[in-house]
Amino acid sequence: MNPAARFVLEDATVSFGQTRAVDEVSLRVGAGELVGIVGPSGAGKTTLLRLLIGAVRPQSGRVSVDGSALAELSPQQLRALRAQIGFVHQDHRLVPTQRVVTNVLSGRLGRWSFLRALREVYWPRRKDVEDVHRILTRVGIPEKLFERVDSLSGGQMQRTAIARALYQEPEAILADEPVSSVDPTRARDTVALLARIAREEGITLCVSLHNLELAREYFPRLIGMRHGRIVFDAPTTDLLPQHFESLYELSEQQMLQDA
Amino acid sequence: MRLRSRAILVVGILLAGVVSAWHLGLDSSSIWPTAERWTVLGRFLSAAFMPTLTSQSDLAINIVPRTLQAMWTTVIFAVAAMSLSLVGGIALGVLASERWWSLFPVPRAVRPVLYGSVRTLIAFMRSIHEILWAIGLLAAFGLTTVAAVIAIAIPYAGTLAKVFSEMLDEAPEDAAEALRMAGAGSLQIFVFGLIPRAIPDMGAYAFYRFECALRSAAILGFFGFETLGKYIHQSCGELYFREAWTYLYALVLLIVIVEWWSGAVRRKLTVA
Amino acid sequence: MKSVEQLYRERPVNRFGRVSTLLMLGLVAFAWTSGVFDFGALFTERAQGNFTRFLTELRPYPLQGNAWDWGVAGEWLDEQLSGKVGAAILATLAFSIAAIVLAALMGLAISLFASRNLSSPEPFLPRPRAPTPTLRRCWDAVVWLSRGWLIFARAIPEYVWAFVLLIVLGPSAWPGVLALALHNAGILGRLFAEVTENSDPRTSRALRALGASRFQIATTAIWPQSMNRFLLFFFYRWETCVREATVLGLLGFAGLGYYILEAKAALYWDRIALWTLIGSLLIVAGDLLSAWARRLVR
Numbered sequence: 001m002n003p004a005a006r007f008v009l010e011d012a013t014v015s016f017g018q019t020r021a022v023d024e025v026s027l028r029v030g031a032g033e034l035v036g037i038v039g040p041s042g043a044g045k046t047t048l049l050r051l052l053i054g055a056v057r058p059q060s061g062r063v064s065v066d067g068s069a070l071a072e073l074s075p076q077q078l079r080a081l082r083a084q085i086g087f088v089h090q091d092h093r094l095v096p097t098q099r100v101v102t103n104v105l106s107g108r109l110g111r112w113s114f115l116r117a118l119r120e121v122y123w124p125r126r127k128d129v130e131d132v133h134r135i136l137t138r139v140g141i142p143e144k145l146f147e148r149v150d151s152l153s154g155g156q157m158q159r160t161a162i163a164r165a166l167y168q169e170p171e172a173i174l175a176d177e178p179v180s181s182v183d184p185t186r187a188r189d190t191v192a193l194l195a196r197i198a199r200e201e202g203i204t205l206c207v208s209l210h211n212l213e214l215a216r217e218y219f220p221r222l223i224g225m226r227h228g229r230i231v232f233d234a235p236t237t238d239l240l241p242q243h244f245e246s247l248y249e250l251s252e253q254q255m256l257q258d259a
Numbered sequence: 260m261r262l263r264s265r266a267i268l269v270v271g272i273l274l275a276g277v278v279s280a281w282h283l284g285l286d287s288s289s290i291w292p293t294a295e296r297w298t299v300l301g302r303f304l305s306a307a308f309m310p311t312l313t314s315q316s317d318l319a320i321n322i323v324p325r326t327l328q329a330m331w332t333t334v335i336f337a338v339a340a341m342s343l344s345l346v347g348g349i350a351l352g353v354l355a356s357e358r359w360w361s362l363f364p365v366p367r368a369v370r371p372v373l374y375g376s377v378r379t380l381i382a383f384m385r386s387i388h389e390i391l392w393a394i395g396l397l398a399a400f401g402l403t404t405v406a407a408v409i410a411i412a413i414p415y416a417g418t419l420a421k422v423f424s425e426m427l428d429e430a431p432e433d434a435a436e437a438l439r440m441a442g443a444g445s446l447q448i449f450v451f452g453l454i455p456r457a458i459p460d461m462g463a464y465a466f467y468r469f470e471c472a473l474r475s476a477a478i479l480g481f482f483g484f485e486t487l488g489k490y491i492h493q494s495c496g497e498l499y500f501r502e503a504w505t506y507l508y509a510l511v512l513l514i515v516i517v518e519w520w521s522g523a524v525r526r527k528l529t530v531a
Numbered sequence: 532m533k534s535v536e537q538l539y540r541e542r543p544v545n546r547f548g549r550v551s552t553l554l555m556l557g558l559v560a561f562a563w564t565s566g567v568f569d570f571g572a573l574f575t576e577r578a579q580g581n582f583t584r585f586l587t588e589l590r591p592y593p594l595q596g597n598a599w600d601w602g603v604a605g606e607w608l609d610e611q612l613s614g615k616v617g618a619a620i621l622a623t624l625a626f627s628i629a630a631i632v633l634a635a636l637m638g639l640a641i642s643l644f645a646s647r648n649l650s651s652p653e654p655f656l657p658r659p660r661a662p663t664p665t666l667r668r669c670w671d672a673v674v675w676l677s678r679g680w681l682i683f684a685r686a687i688p689e690y691v692w693a694f695v696l697l698i699v700l701g702p703s704a705w706p707g708v709l710a711l712a713l714h715n716a717g718i719l720g721r722l723f724a725e726v727t728e729n730s731d732p733r734t735s736r737a738l739r740a741l742g743a744s745r746f747q748i749a750t751t752a753i754w755p756q757s758m759n760r761f762l763l764f765f766f767y768r769w770e771t772c773v774r775e776a777t778v779l780g781l782l783g784f785a786g787l788g789y790y791i792l793e794a795k796a797a798l799y800w801d802r803i804a805l806w807t808l809i810g811s812l813l814i815v816a817g818d819l820l821s822a823w824a825r826r827l828v829r
Binding site: 275394398399405495 | 545547548551559561562563568569570572577578581582585586624625626627628629631632633635682683685688690691695698699700701703705708759765775778795798800803804807810811812814815828829
């Protein structure tokens with residue numbers, strides 16, 4: 001089976017000054033795949049995800065989404081593409097002084113002209129508010145619909161961010177450590193939820209996670225990253241403990257450096 | 260700043276103060292009032308405890324109505340001036356912010372010209388005191404209330420623009436970035452992502468400016484407009500200090516109320 | 532599970548915010564519809580005539596009605612400024628500096644009395660015997676009075692202070708300096724008091740345990756810790772002082788405003804414009820200097 005490739009990276013390298021956050025990485029993610037990205041902090045997981053949505057440009061190599069190279073897209077085309085991809089940031093990136101419903105409604109800005117957006121976000125129709133309510137129910141915080149975001153806990157904010165991404169009705173979701181600020185039980189629920197929604201609706205899902213257990217449990221394919229390189233990229237069932245150890249072990253060099 | 264440099268700075272400041280005082284001829288003899296001056300000063304200070312409710316020029320006139328009217332006019336002037344200056348201040352503030360221009364790239368050659376001219380315009384507007392604007396505008400358009408209000412609105416718009424542009428440039432970009440990744444267009448990113456992050460501070464500052472506008476509106480009374488300044492001017496000119504203190508207290512009352520309101524607004528804006 | 536309607540009804544509403552906004556909008560609406568302001572007055576024939584005449588009078592006198600000539604303009608400029616501009620700028624600056632320094636000193640002094648942590652019967656550490664209610668009330672009164680004084684000082688605009696003090700104290704530079712100083716002391720005093728109240732109490736507590744007096748604690752523990760913020764406020768207010776000092780001259784004090792006053796008496800608009808412009812440049816320079824100083828302090 002060769003599922004149509006959704007995201008393709010060809011030898012992409014991203015450097016920030018001297019360090020290579022992403023080092024000649026190639027990968028293909030097909031439509032509807034559920035991929036977990038694991039690795040220690042600083043491995044380049046965030047940069048990898050940001051490459052896929054064009055938030056960061058590679059110094060060399062190519063990024064293509066749905067067959068088109070990102071570098072060759074016009075701003076409008078890029079915009080239209082991004083409207084199809086829901087991105088969940090590690091630090092949620094909501095507007096704290098606004099209500100949850102307003103934040104979630106902002107997810108569809110990519111679809112609307114400016115004036116229409118003003119109306120849709122600030123004077124939403126009842127039906128749209130109910131849609132938001134439905135999504136919030138799915139992520140487990142229906143009662144927070146009209147609460148101000150800054151009155152929510154970290155985990156609830158994270159789930160609001162996920163709701164915003166879901167409201168986009170995206171074809172793909174990229175999530176960067178979406179459960180890092182969430183306590184373990186909730187984290188499991190949230191990851192399970194993401195995986196379930198993705199499977200039910202055929203959404204391509206790429207999630208970067210700290211937590212190996214969660215990754216192994218919910219993602220049929222795992223990519224391991226370390227120092228900007230891909231250490232392994234395989235179906236979860238094919239992976240052995242050695243693979244994971246190699247990801248996290250400190251080389252002697254590193255330990256000397258850190259000291 | 261390092262401790263030693265800071266100590267030097269403080270000493271420098273004190274020195275500058277002394278030199279300036281010397282340059283102006285400030286010495287103890289000129290502040291120490293002469294015999295007649297003492298009576299005036301004494302009357303002035305004691306009148307502070309005896310503000311009067313009747314006019315000192317004609318004891319039959321009750322000055323409460325005119326005081327209240329003047330307070331109200333002061334408020335109206337300030338409100339009118341602020342409404343004008345907010346419009347100008349927001350528009351210019353947006354145009355003077357670097358982030359606006361980074362979102363709406365204009366040809367390389369044009370951008371510094373636009374940006375630079377907006378900033379210069381703002382500096383020009385701000386640097387002329389409202390009294391000076393009033394002198395000019397009242398001469399140009401005659402002694403109209405509109406001209407007076409515009410005289411306050413122009414420098415205030417400039418100050419608001421400068422502060423707003425700084426707030427827009429320093430507000431967290433997180434929400435704006437997230438919306439960009441969701442496919443929002445430039446104007447949407449600015450209005451839905453950046454402005455909401457800056458609004459609490461902008462609102463609080465605008466309210467503070469309103470308090471200042473009250474003071475400026477009071478001063479305009481010196482030109483003859485029916486604000487508190489007019490009566491302060493009149494009564495002091497005739498050395499009717501008790502009456503003057505009534506008007507001064509009225510002004511203080513207005514400011515205290517608005518300061519309290521302003522503080523409460525700021526607290527509510529910055530806490531959930 | 533609650534329905535959307537229910538959630539909407541129960542949503543948190545900022546009552547105060549709403550009332551404030553409505554009140555403000557009401558005031559604005561009232562202001563513009565009250566008839567006090569008539570924009571039409573700006574556009575009458577007479578007003579337009581006045582305006583165009585005014586514009587022509589802004590040009591240097593020898594050039595009014597003639598074509599622009601740099602040579603003549605330069606001569607006029609020279610004539611207007613020579614011998615005056617330097618002294619005027621110095622005087623204006625001197626006013627601003629003397630006033631702000633005085634304001635800072637007064638502000639520091641009063642902030643001692645206006646800070647609730649210093650100005651209390653038990654600063655930083657409880658006493659062996661609890662203070663009597665009367666004592667507490669006395670200290671509260673001290674705080675209230677000083678804060679009240681600060682409010683009064685800053686509620687009165689500088690220009691009004693100057694006008695009043697000129698009448699009361701007689702002609703000298705003092706009313707001008709005091710006017711700016713008092714108003715700014717009101718502002719700085721309050722800011723300093725806030726910083727003092729928010730300062731880290733640990734050092735103060737330690738010093739208190741060793742028996743230090745309130746004044747000693749303030750000068751050796753709190754002020755050094757907060758000096759950076761004090762300096763930031765200082766430079767920030769100095770900018771405004773420069774601005775206010777330029778118009779002090781309108782009341783007769785030395786400085787740029789004085790020449791504006793002179794020109795205004797004779798209705799020489801070209802000179803008024805010139806001195807206003809110079810004042811403007813001075814203020815812009817002051818702003819830049821203040822911004823630089825504040826960057827240094829940070």
